[in-house]
Amino acid sequence: MTPPEPRRRSASAHLAILEATWEEVVEKGYAGLTVEGIAARAGVGKQTVYRWWPSKAAVLLEALNARTAQTSDFPDTGDIAADLAGQITGVAEFLASDGGVVFKALLAGAQSDPELAEDIRRQVIEPRTQACADRLAKAQAAGELRADVDPVDIVELVYAPLYYRLILGTRPISAPDMRHQLDRVLAGLRA
Amino acid sequence: MTPPEPRRRSASAHLAILEATWEEVVEKGYAGLTVEGIAARAGVGKQTVYRWWPSKAAVLLEALNARTAQTSDFPDTGDIAADLAGQITGVAEFLASDGGVVFKALLAGAQSDPELAEDIRRQVIEPRTQACADRLAKAQAAGELRADVDPVDIVELVYAPLYYRLILGTRPISAPDMRHQLDRVLAGLRA
Numbered sequence: 288m289t290p291p292e293p294r295r296r297s298a299s300a301h302l303a304i305l306e307a308t309w310e311e312v313v314e315k316g317y318a319g320l321t322v323e324g325i326a327a328r329a330g331v332g333k334q335t336v337y338r339w340w341p342s343k344a345a346v347l348l349e350a351l352n353a354r355t356a357q358t359s360d361f362p363d364t365g366d367i368a369a370d371l372a373g374q375i376t377g378v379a380e381f382l383a384s385d386g387g388v389v390f391k392a393l394l395a396g397a398q399s400d401p402e403l404a405e406d407i408r409r410q411v412i413e414p415r416t417q418a419c420a421d422r423l424a425k426a427q428a429a430g431e432l433r434a435d436v437d438p439v440d441i442v443e444l445v446y447a448p449l450y451y452r453l454i455l456g457t458r459p460i461s462a463p464d465m466r467h468q469l470d471r472v473l474a475g476l477r478a
Numbered sequence: 479m480t481p482p483e484p485r486r487r488s489a490s491a492h493l494a495i496l497e498a499t500w501e502e503v504v505e506k507g508y509a510g511l512t513v514e515g516i517a518a519r520a521g522v523g524k525q526t527v528y529r530w531w532p533s534k535a536a537v538l539l540e541a542l543n544a545r546t547a548q549t550s551d552f553p554d555t556g557d558i559a560a561d562l563a564g565q566i567t568g569v570a571e572f573l574a575s576d577g578g579v580v581f582k583a584l585l586a587g588a589q590s591d592p593e594l595a596e597d598i599r600r601q602v603i604e605p606r607t608q609a610c611a612d613r614l615a616k617a618q619a620a621g622e623l624r625a626d627v628d629p630v631d632i633v634e635l636v637y638a639p640l641y642y643r644l645i646l647g648t649r650p651i652s653a654p655d656m657r658h659q660l661d662r663v664l665a666g667l668r669a
Contacts (some may be wrong), residue, residue, distance in 0.1 A: 300582075316589075317588055395590065398583060398585070412646055443639050444639060450641060450642050451637065454585055454641060457599060457603060467630060471631070471664060471667065475667070
């Protein structure tokens with residue numbers, strides 16, 4: 288029997304690197320994030336980081352995605368307003384915490400890095416947009432929402448106020464505020 | 479009579495610097511923007527730039543504000559839907575052009591520069607938000623819109639989709655799309 292240690296050691300180094308990346312960027316910002324710093328905090332060599340990720344942006348993106356996985360499941364209880372309210376509460380709480388700091392850092396980095404911008408869209412935004420749009424399409428089919436609006440447009444209306452506050456910093460992101468804004472959006476979309 | 483030349487020369491240098499800043503940032507991005515580059519393109523010395531502005535961010539912010547002044551007047555024809563549609567068309571066209579490139583660059587810079595973030599809010603976002611909120615409050619008083627929603631919340635609902643596309647780059651900003659989104663927001667806000 289081959290001993291399982293190497294694979295186990297590898298998985299735990301992978302997790303340690305994702306955790307270290309998160310802590311480094313929260314502490315130092317995107318500009319202060321380096322592969323050296325990540326490796327040192329994770330207790331691995333730089334080459335171990337580069338074995339799995341080509342850049343600090345790539346590892347940060349995976350760290351973000353790993354943390355948000357559970358806030359992105361779209362439940363289907365048959366009540367679209369309740370399901371969206373639960374969803375937006377989770378995302379608001381995430382973005383009001385260190386998650387917002389990390390996501391803002393990534394978006395800022397993406398403005399001068401088109402490849403990172405594309406990776407964020409493909410790995411973070413699009414899968415969640417699609418999951419939400421699928422749930423919205425069911426609500427349209429069930430007669431809960433107007434069927435003449437592209438579900439992707441609805442996703443934009445529902446989530447845009449979160450990004451507005453995240454990026455402009457006009458007001459803090461709070462789950463109750465975001466649920467109020469959701470109610471107003473849904474009021475215009477009833478079937 | 480004192481000859482007016484020094485003041486005239488000064489005003490024209492001021493304008494030349496704002497123009498040069500705009501062109502530099504569109505061409506080179508925020509990271510590539512330097513006071514040296516601005517001064518060289520404007521045909522002035524670096525000290526002339528520093529006489530009026532403490533940093534590249536400060537001059538860029540004024541350059542942006544100068545360009546957007548005319549897209550930010552809030553008309554009052556008594557028809558809130560028409561007035562907002564006109565307004566959002568102007569902002570969408572601005573952000574779909576070089577204006578969006580410049581604004582994105584500033585917002586990215588602001589993520590690692592809290593003072594710049596505060597200046598953007600105070601000089602760009604808040605005056606326009608207030609002007610729009612004042613117009614919305616009149617529409618509420620006139621019975622055009624529900625009076626139980628904070629006008630600042632309505633500003634957020636109306637403009638957030640623009641920023642969503644600007645920052646995430648999910649879809650291009652187009653004036654017709656943005657007017658459709660506006661219609662849906664207003665449908666939920668009718669008195």
